[in-house]
Amino acid sequence: SAVISQKPSRDICQRGTSLTIQCQVDSQVTMMFWYRQQPGQSLTLIATANQGSEATYESGFVIDKFPISRPNLTFSTLTVSNMSPEDSSIYLCSVGLSGADTQYFGPGTRLTVL
C-alpha cells in the first residue's frame, strides 16, 4: 500500500472563493485520482490526474471548476473554484498501485461552503 496525506483535512469557506487541496504520496505512483463524496452519498470520480499532461475529467466535471495539477509522481492538487454550498463534500485523492487496478485512498478533505 501507500501512505497518502491530504491538506487541509477540513475547511469552511465562503461562497465564491476557491480552495486548493493537496495530496502527497510517500512513493512515486503513476495513477492519481480525485473523488468527491457528497453528504450521505457514495464516491464519484472527478478526474484522473496525469503526470506531465492535463487531467482527464469524468462526465459532469470540468477543468474550469476543478483545475488539477500533477507536477510530479508524488503530488497533486485539486482546486475547487468559485465555490457554492453545493460543493460541500469530502474530497479524496487516491493512488493506483499495480497499474490502476488497486486504489488506496487518502484521509479526505471535508469542505463546507457557507
Added chain:
Amino acid sequence: AQSVSQHNHHVILSEAASLELGCNYSYGGTVNLFWYVQYPGQHLQLLLKYFSGDPLVKGIKGFEAEFIKSKFSFNLRKPSVQWSDTAEYFCAVNNAGNMLTFGGGTRLMVKP
C-alpha cells in the same frame, strides 16, 4: 457504462450475527472487484479484492467475498460480526485498469 448496486442501504445486526452484504454490477467484460470499508471518522480502507482465480476471496478482519460471474455479484460475508465492524461498506468495480465505480454504500450498525 458500468454500474454497481448495493441492495441494503442500512443494516442493523447484533454481535455474533452473520453478515451478508449484496453487491451486483453491470459490465459484461473482465472486471476487478473490491470492497472498501470506512469506519467512523476514518478514511476509506481496502477490505478485499478479486482479480482472478479462486472466486472466494478472504480479506482482513475475517471478511470474505464470493464472486459469482453468472450472477454479476460479489457479496461480502462475515460469519460473526463484532461491534467494531460498525462502518460503511462500499463495493467497487473497475474493468482492468480503468476507473473505479462505487456502489451507493451500506451502513452497518452492530449492536453490542
